[in-house]
Amino acid sequence: MAARKVLTRAESQARTRDELIEAAEILFYANGYFATSLAAIAAEAGRTIGAVYSNFESKEALCLEVLRGWGNSSLSRLVTAIAAGDGTLDQRRDAISSWWATEMANNRAPMILAAEYAISVIRDPGQRDITIEAVERIVESGRALFLEHLPEGADVTGPLVDSAVRGVLSTGVGLAVGHVAGVMEIDKSVEVLTATMEFWLDRLGAAVREVGRPTD
Structure with a gap:
């Protein structure tokens, strides 16, 4: 033995x-x-x-670790879904839409927990700063995914890209809250998220065309 x-x-x-x-x-x-x-x-x-x-050190710290694990798993599922496709822009958009619908349908409990956690740290500057750091890491992960969709020639370091990433992520957070509150259906949530992505991609594309336009 x-x-x-x-x-x-x-x-x-x-x-x-x-x-x-x-x-x-x-x-x-x-x-x-x-x-x-x-x-x-x-x-x-x-x-x-x-x-x-x-x-x-606290219940807040433990809860943040639970939410980190859920967030990492969720992003991993998205990356896997995108990687399984043919790499075209339409396929990536379809993968994101399908992923979002699945997450909304299957992850109500962690979304509610995230909302409760956010309320708990509002008056705790120390834990709030730690949370901001964690959110920034999520933003960077979202940025890496968003960069794959940018029009050719876009300035990947410019402020417009940062606004686009935060705009899409903020919309996602709002849609998730709306879903758990029962005021946003999944189909409508997917529609709004997709429309938000399209808006920012179109705006970034317009910025690229503006830069390339000859001057008088």
Whole structure:
């Protein structure tokens, strides 16, 4: 019989951290952010409250890790969907539309959690700054995807591209909130997101044409 591997301290801590995040995800999604305590998360993971505080300084920090995991998984699904196509602009737009519809249909719980988390950190400057950093990383991921759709010759470092990326992402956030609030149907959400992307791509294309226009 093979001897059981003894985990190093770092491996043991990483496993504990992962188990706490998994337990937090289960309880946050089932009961909501405000109704879930750190003690309940510790019990769900079979750990002590001390183990929670040795890995996360607060409930907000733990919740942010849950949301980070969901966001990364969601973006990974989008990248996979785009990569599976033929690379044409129409295919990428179809992949994004299909991905968005699927996310809206299947991820109501994490979207509600994200809204609850945002409310919880409004009056916490420290955690709000950490959240802003996390959001900026999402913006950069969104920028990388958006750049693939830009018209040839577009200035990828210009302020108009930054406005386009933030405009599309902000629209997505608003549509997600509208969906979980029950005021935005999925089909309409897809329509609005697609129209927003088309608007910015057309505007960027117009900017490219303007730059290339001969002067008198």
